[in-house]
Amino acid sequence: MSVLARPASPSLLRAVSRLPRQPLLPWLLLSSLLLGSILAGLSFGAAAIPGVDVTTALVSGLTGWRIGDHTVAQELIVWQLRLPRVLMGGLIGAGLAVAGAAVQAVFRNPLADPGLIGVSSGSALAAITLIVLGDVILVGWLSQFEAVALPIAAFTGGLITTALIYRISTMNGTTRIFTLLLAGVAISALTGAVTGVLTYLADDGQLRTLTFWSMGSLGGLSWQSLWTAGPWIMLTLIVLPFFRQALNALLLGEQVAQHLGMSAQRIKKVVIAIAAVAVGASVAVAGMIGFVGLVVPHLMRLWLGPDHRRLLPACALSGASLLILADVIARTIAAPAEIPIGIITALIGSPFFLWLLLSQGQRGQFS
Amino acid sequence: MLRTDRRCTGQRLMALCLLLWSGLAGAAERIVVADGALTEILYALGAEDRIVGVDTTSIYPPEAEDLPNIGYLRALSAEGILSLSPDLLLTTQDAGPSAVLNQLRQANLRVEMLEADYSASGTQALIERVGQIVGLEDEAEALGQELRDQVEAARDQIDPDTRILFVLRGGGRGFMVSGSGTRAHALIELTGASNPLAAMDGYKPLANEAALELAPDVILVSHMEGDVAALYEHPALQHTPAARHGRIHSIDDTHWLQFGPRLGEAVTELSELIRNGQGDTAGLSADSRMTP
Amino acid sequence: MLRAQNLTVRIGATTLLADVSCTLRPGELVAVLGCNGAGKSTLLGAVCGDLRFQGGSVHLNERALRDYRMVDLARIRAVMPQSVQLGFPFQAHEVVALGRMPFNEPRARTREAVRQCMALTETAHLQTQVYPTLSGGEKQRVQLARVLSQLWPFAPDQRQYLFLDEATASLDPLHQQQVFSLARQLATRGLGVMAVVHDINLASQFADRVLVLRQGRLLAEGTPQAILTPELIAEAFSGLRVQCTPDALTGQPWVLPLRDQPLPRLGEALAD
Numbered sequence: 001m002s003v004l005a006r007p008a009s010p011s012l013l014r015a016v017s018r019l020p021r022q023p024l025l026p027w028l029l030l031s032s033l034l035l036g037s038i039l040a041g042l043s044f045g046a047a048a049i050p051g052v053d054v055t056t057a058l059v060s061g062l063t064g065w066r067i068g069d070h071t072v073a074q075e076l077i078v079w080q081l082r083l084p085r086v087l088m089g090g091l092i093g094a095g096l097a098v099a100g101a102a103v104q105a106v107f108r109n110p111l112a113d114p115g116l117i118g119v120s121s122g123s124a125l126a127a128i129t130l131i132v133l134g135d136v137i138l139v140g141w142l143s144q145f146e147a148v149a150l151p152i153a154a155f156t157g158g159l160i161t162t163a164l165i166y167r168i169s170t171m172n173g174t175t176r177i178f179t180l181l182l183a184g185v186a187i188s189a190l191t192g193a194v195t196g197v198l199t200y201l202a203d204d205g206q207l208r209t210l211t212f213w214s215m216g217s218l219g220g221l222s223w224q225s226l227w228t229a230g231p232w233i234m235l236t237l238i239v240l241p242f243f244r245q246a247l248n249a250l251l252l253g254e255q256v257a258q259h260l261g262m263s264a265q266r267i268k269k270v271v272i273a274i275a276a277v278a279v280g281a282s283v284a285v286a287g288m289i290g291f292v293g294l295v296v297p298h299l300m301r302l303w304l305g306p307d308h309r310r311l312l313p314a315c316a317l318s319g320a321s322l323l324i325l326a327d328v329i330a331r332t333i334a335a336p337a338e339i340p341i342g343i344i345t346a347l348i349g350s351p352f353f354l355w356l357l358l359s360q361g362q363r364g365q366f367s
Numbered sequence: 368m369l370r371t372d373r374r375c376t377g378q379r380l381m382a383l384c385l386l387l388w389s390g391l392a393g394a395a396e397r398i399v400v401a402d403g404a405l406t407e408i409l410y411a412l413g414a415e416d417r418i419v420g421v422d423t424t425s426i427y428p429p430e431a432e433d434l435p436n437i438g439y440l441r442a443l444s445a446e447g448i449l450s451l452s453p454d455l456l457l458t459t460q461d462a463g464p465s466a467v468l469n470q471l472r473q474a475n476l477r478v479e480m481l482e483a484d485y486s487a488s489g490t491q492a493l494i495e496r497v498g499q500i501v502g503l504e505d506e507a508e509a510l511g512q513e514l515r516d517q518v519e520a521a522r523d524q525i526d527p528d529t530r531i532l533f534v535l536r537g538g539g540r541g542f543m544v545s546g547s548g549t550r551a552h553a554l555i556e557l558t559g560a561s562n563p564l565a566a567m568d569g570y571k572p573l574a575n576e577a578a579l580e581l582a583p584d585v586i587l588v589s590h591m592e593g594d595v596a597a598l599y600e601h602p603a604l605q606h607t608p609a610a611r612h613g614r615i616h617s618i619d620d621t622h623w624l625q626f627g628p629r630l631g632e633a634v635t636e637l638s639e640l641i642r643n644g645q646g647d648t649a650g651l652s653a654d655s656r657m658t659p
Numbered sequence: 660m661l662r663a664q665n666l667t668v669r670i671g672a673t674t675l676l677a678d679v680s681c682t683l684r685p686g687e688l689v690a691v692l693g694c695n696g697a698g699k700s701t702l703l704g705a706v707c708g709d710l711r712f713q714g715g716s717v718h719l720n721e722r723a724l725r726d727y728r729m730v731d732l733a734r735i736r737a738v739m740p741q742s743v744q745l746g747f748p749f750q751a752h753e754v755v756a757l758g759r760m761p762f763n764e765p766r767a768r769t770r771e772a773v774r775q776c777m778a779l780t781e782t783a784h785l786q787t788q789v790y791p792t793l794s795g796g797e798k799q800r801v802q803l804a805r806v807l808s809q810l811w812p813f814a815p816d817q818r819q820y821l822f823l824d825e826a827t828a829s830l831d832p833l834h835q836q837q838v839f840s841l842a843r844q845l846a847t848r849g850l851g852v853m854a855v856v857h858d859i860n861l862a863s864q865f866a867d868r869v870l871v872l873r874q875g876r877l878l879a880e881g882t883p884q885a886i887l888t889p890e891l892i893a894e895a896f897s898g899l900r901v902q903c904t905p906d907a908l909t910g911q912p913w914v915l916p917l918r919d920q921p922l923p924r925l926g927e928a929l930a931d
Contacts, residue, residue: 045446045450046444046446046447046449046450047446047449047450048450073449073452073474076449076474077446077449077450080470080473080474081445081446081449081470081474082446108744108746108747109746110746110747200571202569203548203568203569203570204549204569204570205441205461208439208441209441209463209464212439212441212442212463212464213464217442217464219442219443219444219445219464219466219467220464220465220466220467220469220470221466222466222469222470225466245760248757248760249757249760251745251747251749252743252745252754252757253740253743253744253745255709255738255740256740256743258708258709258729259707259709259733259736259737259738259740259809260733260757260758260760260761260809261728261729261730261731261732261733261734261760261761262729262760263729301747301748302748305748305749305750305753306747306748306749307749307753331444331446331447334436334438335447335450336420336435336436336437336438336444336446336447336448336450336451337423337436337437337438337439337444337447338438338442338443338444338447340442
């Protein structure tokens with residue numbers, strides 16, 4: 001008879017009650033991981049400082065009281081070097097991972113990278129221009145501000161490039177994702193070529209500076225970078241979760257998202273802009289850090305599923321932890337020297353990613 | 368690494384603080400050096416026991432490599448340097464990134480960024496400046512004078528029309544050659560010979576045809592680049608006067624292009640190499656040769 | 660009521676839909692028939708608000724379509740597209756739950772909607788399966804459950820509309836019957852349903868009215884008995900020859916293609 005009238009069978013009800021209802025375990029694990037990473041980031045470094053001194057130094061730095069028997073230098077290392085570095089590193093990791101997850105949703109491709117929207121290549125071009133032609137551009141009193149000018153140039157360069165790619169792929173008020181992808185590839189090739197010209201013009205010293213810049217490092221992060229770049233990344237971390245359901249809808253395609261009452265165009269515009277802000281701010285203060293934006297969302301998706309209501313916070317927590325831990329490795333493994341963190345993330349990330357591809361390929365998930 | 372010398376580091380940090388309070392003007396006692404030439408100068412002045420850390424470019428004298436290494440001078444790390452509790456970071460204007468240098472200054476570390484220019488007088492000035500900083504002015508003056516004398520003595524002993532080309536092999540895809548503004552160019556000028564690429568700036572890739580046109584009498588190759596035999600078979604280089612006369616030489620560029628206290632030696636040795644076609648000096652590695 | 664008047668859709672110089680008018684009342688199931696490229700999906704896209712039309716107007720419940728906020732529209736009309744590409748590993752029940760997105764409601768209510776809609780489409784046993792691993796037909800039924808959940812609980816007085824664009828394309832005969840039987844029951848309950856379909860018999864069996872399109876124009880409109888004649892079908896489907904037999908019980912015509920059709924012969928084609 002009528003299916004509508006048929007009462008639900010008891011077995012069906014039982015099956016429904018087995019649906020996952022926000023299990024707490026992942027959040028406990030991820031929060032502990034982040035907390036542990038922060039503690040590790042504060043405790044380990046080139047200078048060996050006992051845990052009790054780290055603690056008293058933190059309290060002293062926070063309150064201004066002189067407690068404990070740590071030295072001025074220890075307080076300086078913990079409060080001025082390690083803490084801002086850990087906080088900013090965590091923000092950058094969270095920002096890159098969340099931006100990566102969002103960009104993957106917009107492109108509807110779990111292998112998309114935030115670099116596809118051109119922000120990294122644009123930032124790199126602007127920064128390298130400043131490194132190579134800085135003497136020409138920053139004349140007179142401006143030349144004192146090179147340390148400030150570089151992040152500003154990288155940030156604006158990244159955003160301008162993303163805006164350009166977005167404009168190119170938007171026709172009659174509709175942004176075509178496929179065009180966006182191609183425009184991103186083309187613009188990246190173009191900035192790569194201009195970067196090549198600048199590299200050709202660069203002298204030996206500039207060449208080495210830009211090599212190290214492009215490898216990425218959390219080395220120069222200070223309270224100042226936290227106050228200047230941090231808010232941009234915070235903005236992304238706060239705004240993107242408002243789009244969690246919109247991103248879910250977008251995974252079914254733009255038309256379906258519209259049928260579900262979402263403006264696909266608005267989602268694309270805002271998400272791309274917001275992701276570009278986070279990536280641009282990260283590149284500006286820490287250079288190019290690869291693989292976080294690609295591997296972290298992918299990993300979290302495998303674990304917790306693609307629902308952005310869970311995915312975005314999980315990416316923020318794990319991305320922050322990953323970058324803080326990678327940075328601990330970067331600054332202790334060759335102490336007192338440091339290894340660029342981009343090398344560490346790529347060194348851990350790439351083999352892991354390949355393993356992921358292969359093991360999933362065998363299960364036929366990427367058919 | 369992280370835990371063993373914790374107490375010891377603590378004491379060192381304590382010492383650092385005392386030094387910070389006692390003022391910064393005094394001669395430095397715990398020096399981190401980030402530049403190969405500066406490290407050499409400190410050793411030559413006999414101040415090596417004050418060095419507590421060096422960078423990756425400090426490879427001479429060999430015992431410098433046993434000191435704690437703070438990494439590459441353009442990618443310094445604030446905590447790494449501070450963990451050595453230094454009272455001075457001695458480096459050149461090449462050091463970076465500037466954010467890290469700012470952090471070090473904020474940590475009340477004295478940072479001396481010396482300007483090095485690639486000339487005999489510039490190197491002499493550099494030595495004297497280092498002497499002032501470490502309070503060894505007399506030694507520095509003597510060392511500088513000696514260097515100056517050596518360079519003067521070696522100068523103008525060769526035909527100024529001798530054309531010398533310094534070449535870096537670009538990974539099998541042609542060559543990078545040194546124009547003006549490079550250390551190689553400066554060294555060639557110091558011997559009194561001429562660099563056919565003086566009109567060009569920095570290191571640039573060299574086209575095969577241009578290599579023929581430059582007609583170098585002597586070609587110098589960095590010893591990092593391996594055997595010079597292949598250069599004698601190179602389609603363009605094999606027809607240059609240098610190849611025809613067996614004048615392609617492999618040189619120890621980390622010594623000759625250092626522009627430190629051994630600059631005098633370097634100029635003397637290069638001058639000798641050019642005049643005699645064969646050097647038996649320390650700067651010349653085993654695979655340099657007379658004949659193809 | 661959905662009222663479309665004189666719709667014209669052009670893309671560049673090509674006219675996809677020319678001056679088509681139609682209506683869809685709550686409580687009726689309208690099938691849209693036509694050969695490939697006749698403009699069926701274009702018509703559906705235009706009345707759903709997916710496509711901009713160059714001429715004409717669409718009113719839904721006496722209000723112009725463009726005056727609706729997207730979310731308000733989503734609450735009264737659901738659309739089942741021809742195909743949905745989803746490569747992300749959602750579980751089937753999560754896909755269905757996306758249909759409840761336009762509603763701000765407690766989780767329990769969403770769960771209830773998902774449960775009932777999956778039961779309606781016989782996909783309850785698939786709910787924890789990963790969507791990309793489902794078969795084509797299973798995916799289509801899960802998508803149907805999602806589309807239905809958007810209109811759940813199908814309250815008779817809501818004046819809601821359901822659009823199906825070849826919803827039965829990759830289903831087996833049983834599930835084809837089931838989908839249309841479901842659509843029929845939903846219409847009886849008060850929904851307006853418009854279904855683009857290729858199977859003339861499904862249309863004739865279940866629809867209250869049939870729209871026949873040809874080359875972007877409305878060729879005929881009426882009850883299956885009135886218009887599904889061999890002459891009309893030949894005109895609509897490029898000369899397709901059929902035999903129409905009225906059902907003994909309902910009088911709906913059963914349409915059976917004849918063996919001899921005006922089609923290219925292999926021998927003749929190769930001889931050219």
